[in-house]
Amino acid sequence: xxxxxxxxxxxxxxxxxxxxxxxxxxxxxxxxxxxxxxxxxxxxxxxxxxxxxxxxxxxxxxxxxxxxxxxxxxxxxxxxxxxxxxxxxxxxxxxxxxxxxxxxxxxxxxxxxxxx
Amino acid sequence: xxxxxxxxxxxxxxxxxxxxxxxxxxxxxxxxxxxxxxxxxxxxxxxxxxxxxxxxxxxxxxxxxxxxxxxxxxxxxxxxxxxxxxxxxxxxxxxxxxxxxxxxxxxxxxxxxxxx
Numbered sequence: 001x002x003x004x005x006x007x008x009x010x011x012x013x014x015x016x017x018x019x020x021x022x023x024x025x026x027x028x029x030x031x032x033x034x035x036x037x038x039x040x041x042x043x044x045x046x047x048x049x050x051x052x053x054x055x056x057x058x059x060x061x062x063x064x065x066x067x068x069x070x071x072x073x074x075x076x077x078x079x080x081x082x083x084x085x086x087x088x089x090x091x092x093x094x095x096x097x098x099x100x101x102x103x104x105x106x107x108x109x110x111x112x113x114x115x116x
Numbered sequence: 117x118x119x120x121x122x123x124x125x126x127x128x129x130x131x132x133x134x135x136x137x138x139x140x141x142x143x144x145x146x147x148x149x150x151x152x153x154x155x156x157x158x159x160x161x162x163x164x165x166x167x168x169x170x171x172x173x174x175x176x177x178x179x180x181x182x183x184x185x186x187x188x189x190x191x192x193x194x195x196x197x198x199x200x201x202x203x204x205x206x207x208x209x210x211x212x213x214x215x216x217x218x219x220x221x222x223x224x225x226x227x228x229x230x231x232x
Binding site: 004006031033035040041042043044045048050055056058091093103104105106107108109110112 | 120122149151156157158159160161164204206208218219220221222223224225
């Protein structure tokens with residue numbers, strides 16, 4: 001079983017450009033999560049999906065951010081009109097229902113975004 | 117919103133020493149998880165705790181779910197150089213009805229350095 005994969009691993013873009021990241025979860029995991037992590041901080045929740053339904057979005061997810069999971073498998077996170085403050089590591093995680101309704105989240109390697 | 121305070125922020129220890137770190141919250145969590153993150157990589161799940169008072173081990177790692185459900189502790193025994201990294205605690209709350217809530221709230225991390 002391969003783990004969560006994310007592409008690209010690194011992205012450098014100019015301010016104002018749009019970027020899109022892809023996440024492929026562990027197969028058969030029905031939940032997929034996006035987090036953002038800045039230097040020296042823990043990951044911060046952005047949004048999550050159960051199958052293709054987006055169940056929650058953080059207030060951190062401004063109108064310039066959009067996430068999709070059209071077929072309940074891979075997901076994309078798009079940032080429009082990037083700003084320097086968007087520079088961060090974008091992490092994806094996936095999970096499946098365990099005992100007692102628990103959902104242990106397994107993370108991918110992340111996509112490092114640098115906005116110049 | 118919910119916040120987790122993790123301490124210490126950093127630790128410098130000699131190989132073979134034991135390590136303790138903890139995480140406290142102003143509110144209750146139903147699940148506590150501990151992750152380790154290496155530079156440029158995503159967090160790796162170490163231990164998950166589901167019940168107040170629970171003590172769980174994974175090799176040289178032992179974690180406890182505080183009885184008040186507002187704290188958790190991680191101990192590493194007989195540290196080795198590959199223990200170097202950033203350790204994060206994360207908490208999760210349950211939705212009404214017991215279905216696990218999706219979002220993880222992370223602490224700020226403890227940076228562990230092990231001198232050979």
